[in-house]
Amino acid sequence: TALAGATVKVEKSNDTQAAVDAGTATWEDVATATAVTVDAEVWFEKDKPPYKWIRLSYTLTAGMMSTTNNIIVK
Numbered sequence: 237t238a239l240a241g242a243t244v245k246v247e248k249s250n251d252t253q254a255a256v257d258a259g260t261a262t263w264e265d266v267a268t269a270t271a272v273t274v275d276a277e278v279w280f281e282k283d284k285p286p287y288k289w290i291r292l293s294y295t296l297t298a299g300m301m302s303t304t305n306n307i308i309v310k
Contacts, residue, residue, distance in 0.1 A: 240298035245269040246280045248287040256289055263291065272301070 245268070251261035270278050278292075292305060 239272070239274065239296070239301050242272040242294060242296045242301055243269040244272060244276070244278055245293050246278075247291050247293050248285070249289040249291075250287050251289070261289065263293070266290070269295075 246266040247263040248266050249256065249261045249263050255261040266282075267280060270276060290307075292303075294301070294303070
């Protein structure tokens with residue numbers, strides 16, 4: 237099924253490794269969600285982030301989507 241629409245957002249957490257591994261960590265949005273219709277590039281840059289964890293969260297309206305994620309931490 238073709239992608240009908242989706243959003244991607246960056247989320248952060250300062251919870252422990254155990255909470256992240258168990259799926260019980262508390263996640264907060266870092267930035268506003270970006271809409272995806274067919275193709276999208278999302279860039280997020282943060283120098284010396286004050287949080288331990290970061291993840292990408294996807295929400296699909298309908299259909300399927302494939303992603304390639306490149307994460308570089310300095």
